[in-house]
Amino acid sequence: MKNTVGLIVNPVAGMGGSVGLKGTDGEIYKKALELGARPVTPRRTKECLSRIESKGDITLFVAPGKMGEEHVKAFDMPFTVIGEVGEETRARDTKRIAAEMVDRGIELLIFVGGDGTARDIYDAIGLRIPVVAVPSGVKVFSSVFALSARAAAKMVDAFVEGTDVTEEEVLDIDEEAFREDRLASRLYGYLLVPNVRSFLQPGKAASNVNVSSVESKKEIAAYIVEEMDQETLYLLGPGTTLKAIAGAMEVPKTLLGIDAVCGGELVGRDLNEKGILGLLERYRKRNIIVTPIGGNGFIFGRGSKQFTPEVIERVGRENIVVVGTRDKLSKLDCLRVDTGDFELDELLCGYIEVTVGNKEGMMVEVRC
């Protein structure tokens, strides 16, 4: 049983919402305080902790004061405080304490916050251990977050019971743009989370089809590699599905970058537009393989700016291969593109076949 769990609460997350601010990144939280905002994380933290059924089995490490310690005192749970913080907490506190907790051997980290907190956690621990993300921010766009505090509690229980884990995206939302009612996001990284689909789907219909997302990615990867032509240049976009494809070829892959393979060999790593265009000069046959960003469905224009309109035009729509798990696609209304070139976006719109498994495709609409 995995039962050593850490807890970090971002005490200012979500405070901007009630006073009309769209986040508390940086110094904005002070403005939220001036406007009369009250902390929202205590209630979310309490709701999550109170609903964890495996509390008795958990060895808990918590951040000090309002970053954790204050919230667990109300529960009959022994805990150990990690680190020290001042009166005002900062992102660097979150990062430092998260890293220290992992060094102390926690197997799961619960954090309460928003997209900014998720980025801090990613910076600190990456894919070293899984997390349960309790949504409490003004901006909670990253798919890493549980649907609610109660869902987060179930994820903790599932993890303690030994469920598998899957990767979910951490997005970087431009808070300034968000305040101007524009949603500008980019893929920032991935965190591991317990795979709890089975808990969220109690009906008979889906009871025995919950192939884990890790298995699905392996299946997609095996199929794509089997179908690869030895003379074609494949430009692999960001994401763990693409990483799985590279893994099946036994070549390294940057998680967030664009890498190129041909004939089973890596021929370009973490490429920018210039590097990609250089390769396109050398190879006559070329494909782009991409996966949509979870939650918003972008295949171009978010997270892979290196695929510029010129690159996409030179490769051609017919040579774009989209891959993604059924699980990821089920959460999307459609796929999206926003390359910055409206005419190209229009050309990319319409249905495209997404490879979702071995010899299994799904025709999904692309919108712009």
Next chain:
Amino acid sequence: MLRKSIRLNMNEVPYLPPQEVIEAARRSLAKLNRYADPEDLGRLRALLAGYSGVLEEHVVLGPGSDILLREVVHAFSQGRKIIVVSPSFFPTVQAAKQFATKLVSIRLSPPQFDLDINLLMDQLKEPCLVIVDNPNNPTGKILLERQAVEAMIENTGVLLVVDEAYYEFSGVTFADMVHDHPNLAVTRTMDKAFSLAGARIGYIIAGEAFGDAFSSFYAFLPQPSLYAAIEALNHPHYVRTNVQRVVEERERVWRTLNELAARVWQSSTNFLLVKTEIPEIAERLSDIGVLVQDLSNQLPSGFVRVSIGTGEENDAFIAGYVKIRETYLENL
């Protein structure tokens, strides 16, 4: 004492069949040591053919239409691409995933959930088995019109199966086309409008091209199911009453949910597709004893499918929803 949950998650019709139907099932218990009489199986087949307006030779019985759909997928997956829509009746997708050598799902995109017929036609350039539930489960939407069906089955490389589980509610059927089109089949069930979910009687009205698959498929139906079904078809008037009551309730629930700021789709079935901003609404309703079908494995979060129950059951669902919504809004 444990309170019994209200089941609005299985698309059952909440009303019992007439007493004669229940009595017919009960009488059959006296012969429970015997298999069903083949002559009586023949009687049911003939009655279903008459009810559907087709020749008896086109009708094949089975213990539930999902079993028949699975049989079709199993029999015709070799050497054929299987095409289904997504979301769709889950057992069909499950069977397709298990047996297909090549599977293409056509995604019905929210909020319209339309099936792009041109896209579907483009997929028919190689031998195919196409399975479409019409109306669709879980959207409740009619996906196929007669003209589209005609266009598809003109292509003899295509085998088309239309699942008409909710035919009595939609009034839309292509069963009459089976006689002239060997590559068309229609699946139906007595689980829904006939109030016989517990009996599990399904049937397929199959064109000649499907004949081989079912030549050795002989279902010995359970005796209570068989005699209940025969009696039901001798009193089909109650089906109309069932449908009328369900549709009236469905429209009432639809109007009420619309007023409560939930997104509800028009339906040609005995269920409604509902989208709400309240996270985990299915689980929250379950906590207060109302079961609805969570669709998070097929659609973006927030979608549930709600079967139409009795007036009292629907009121309990609406009251529960109102209470959950109030609590949710208070805690925002």
